[in-house]
Amino acid sequence: MAQTFDRPEIQTPENLVYSKTTCLTDNVMHYCPGCGHGTAHRLVAEVIEEMGIQSETIGVAPVGCSVLAYNYFNFDVQQAAHGRAPAVATAIKRLLPEKYVFTYQGDGDLAAIGTAETIHACNRGENIVIVFINNGIYGMTGGQMAPTTLPGMPTSTSPYGRDVETMGNPLKITEIVAMLPGTHFVTRQAVHTPAAVRKTKKSLRMAFENQKLNKGLSFVEILSNCNSGWKLSPVKANKWMVDNMFPFYELGDLKVNGEMINKD
Amino acid sequence: MAKVVGDIIIDIERCKGCEVCNAACPNDVLEMSQEVNGKGYHYVIKVNADCIGCSNCAVVCPDAVITVYRAKV
Amino acid sequence: MKELKLMKGNEAIAEAAIRAGADAYFGYPITPQSEILEYLMMEKPHERTGMVVLQAESEVAAINMVYGGAACGKKVLTSSSSPGISLKQEGISYIAGAELPCVIVNVVRGGPGLGTIQPSQSDYFQSVKGGGHGDYRLLVLAPASVQEMADHVGLGFDLAFKYRNPVLILSDGVIGQMMEKVELAEQTPRLSNEELAEKYPWxxxxxxxxxPRHIITxxxxESSKQEIHNLKLQAKYKRMNEEEVRYEAIQCDDAEYLMVAFGSSARIAQKVVSMAREKGIKVGLLRPITLYPFPSEIIHKLAGQVKGILSVEMNAGQMIEDVKLAVCGKVKVEHFGRYGGMIPTPTEVFNALEQKIIGG
Structure with a gap:
């Protein structure tokens, strides 16, 4: 029997500092190994547990890799048509203003097919949280070009790299929604390192706290790897994200308490 | 001065062997197993007792596989 | 308190929705039904009952708002006209698939494409055959008066919740725009969240x-599970066919010739019945009130009694397919219609009846 390096004397309830949140189910996630979706799910669930709002929360799942988010979130979830989650969430929040309502959407869902719903929910200042996972690719359908795919980045529908002359430019929708009067908090974070994960969680907490205070729409973009779509190992994909995604999609808050952050 | 010691429990059947935790560990506690779990993944294992309970591994784990304990001795 | 009012059909829908205890209306302007949203905005139902009214950014957003509200067990409706209903079809398919109750109003205009803003019945196929992708059916009500516009809202919600299925009110520009006397129902109270949770555990x-948590999807x-879901839906539709067929039989008892017509066409056809009877020709009218489920049984029965049937529709011949299925070759079935927003006159219909059925 190999040595396990277990220290049973430390593994006691009073020493417990981290365990899986009760706001996630025990279902094994279908995401590829190392995918940022799992981490983002966990952070949303942890914030909901810490705020004690599990019975008060209704999530809206998109179409895309996270279409099955309802299998993992241990609270009420509606699964919306492709791109329509902000419209669905609008109605839920208008009809149940005392509940916490959020959407969880990928880049194709939020920034391509659902652009209208995203912009208008943000512009109306719906009192909801939008969690936006940007990995620059369509994961679920097999790695096609997304609205957020970087210039020159190869995908299955831009096999020679995204040619902005013919395929258009990547859309920085987070910058767009930050300019709308209805958004209260807009930030771009990542989940590739412990420090980044902890910052993302703080942003998510702030977003849900804003909702508690009826502040308007909070928009949390999370840059994530799609190692299968990018055809890299998870660790290399995170490195690629730092080297290629971060220069284009700059991390940090874009708008806090309804005020634009001047980065100059 | 009190020394901080830690330990983790890995739910090896849920581990997908992505190695993200491995990269996040400051004390090189983690490596991938030679064996595979029920899903065929080389899961993460502890290779020394240098854990300080910093939770970095658990925080970056997409599959919530790791439980962390920390104590001052 | 019940109330008698002179109202437009569209306004009657809106007022009836408030009185039915609707929790929300989500819509987008399109002629000839914009009065529904306008009336609701003017009436401030939020102050009367707490009902939410929101002008969405598109028909697509509006139907998905309906999805979100309906999934909370709320009484939610939307309305549009033909091109807008086409846009809603994806959402309607999701609502049918997720088995959510709601009411959708289509005040039909002529098509295809942007078509015309004048009345038509050219959305019959889209309404009764499903409309969007996948095997599903809507429960389709066809009002022929402003009174029925109002009554079908309450009835629509009752049926929608009974079957957890979207209900479509298939109206047209005639009924939507015309004014008639209407008796409005008493106010039904809206249910509290606690009452909803008790009544609708899903x-x-x-x-x-x-x-356990609630999941709406x-x-x-897994195709084997999807098939089980499909079978469940089909069983529901079968039950609708057994329990919910509604129609009005006008002078059918002694009829030698029959017209089948719904909505505003039925109003014209009813005039034709009197014209024919004045000339000693025994003509009857079967007016389907539910288009799905279709009153096939009564039409099949009448087919054994009459010498011919004329399907009168403001389209190029859509309902006639269901009439023919019901008749099953027993007698001749012909179609008469005007298209593109044109409304047939009783004389035109009478002449068609004489030429195609009586003389033919």
Missing amino acids: ATLGKRDGE SLEL
Whole structure:
């Protein structure tokens, strides 16, 4: 029997500092190994547990890799048509203003097919949280070009790299929604390192706290790897994200308490 | 001065062997197993007792596989 | 308190929705039904009953708002006209797949494409055959008066919740725009969230301690499970066919010739019945009130009695297919219609009846 390096004397309830949140189910996630979706799910669930709002929360799942988010979130979830989650969430929040309502959407869902719903929910200042996972690719359908795919980045529908002359430019929708009067908090974070994960969680907490205070729409973009779509190992994909995604999609808050952050 | 010691429990059947935790560990506690779990993944294992309970591994784990304990001795 | 009012059909729908205890209306302007949203905005139902009214950014957003509200067990409706209903079809398919109750009003205009803003019945196929993708059916009500515009809202909600299925009110520009006397129902109170949770255990009103979470979805990746879901839906539609067929038989008892017509066409056809009877020709009218489920049984029965049937529709011949299925070759079935927003006159219909059925 190999040595396990277990220290049973430390593994006691009073020493417990981290365990899986009760706001996630025990279902094994279908995401590829190392995918940022799992981490983002966990952070949303942890914030909901810490705020004690599990019975008060209704999530809206998109179409895309996270279409099955309802299998993992241990609270009420509606699964919306492709791109329509902000419209669905609008109605839920208008009809149940005392509940916490959020959407969880990928880049194709939020920034391509659902652009209208995203912009208008943000512009109306719906009192909801939008969690936006940007990995620059369509994961679920097999790695096609997304609205957020970087210039020159190869995908299955831009096999020679995204040619902005013919395929258009990547859309920085987070910058767009930050300019709308209805958004209260807009930030771009990542989940590739412990420090980044902890910052993302703080942003998510702030977003849900804003909702508690009826502040308007909070928009949390999370840059994530799609190692299968990018055809890299998870660790290399995170490195690629730092080297290629971060220069284009700059991390940090874009708008806090309804005020634009001047980065100059 | 009190020394901080830690330990983790890995739910090896849920581990997908992505190695993200491995990269996040400051004390090189983690490596991938030679064996595979029920899903065929080389899961993460502890290779020394240098854990300080910093939770970095658990925080970056997409599959919530790791439980962390920390104590001052 | 019941109330008698002179109202437009569209206004009657709106007022009836408030009185039915609707929780929300989500819509987008399009002629000839914009009065529904306008009336609701003017009436401030939020102050009367707490009902939410929101002008969405598109018909697509509006129907998905209906999805979100309906999934919370709320009484939610939307309305549009033909091109807008086409846009809503994806959402309607999701609502049918997720088995959510709601009311959708289509005040039909002529098509295809942007078509015309004048009345038509050219959305019959889209309404009764499903409309969007996948095997599903809507329960389709066809009002022929302003009174029925009002009555079908309450009835629509009752049926929608009974079957957990979207209900479509298939109206047209004639009924939507014309004014008639209407008796409005008493106010039905809106239900509290606690009452909803009790009544609709499937609704996403928040996971209660010790109970499983609520999930609303139309997705099933395993085909064997999807088939089970499809079978469940089909069983529901069968039950609708057994329990919900509604029609009005006008002078059918001694009829030698029959017209089948719904909505505003039925009003014209009713005039034709009197014209024919004045000339000693025994003509009857069968007016389907539910277009799905279709009153096939009574039409089949009448087919054994009459010498011919004329399907009168403001389209190029859509309902006639269901009439023919019901008649099953027993007698001749012909179609008469005007298209593109044109409304047939009783004389035109009478002449068609004489030429195609009586003389033919």
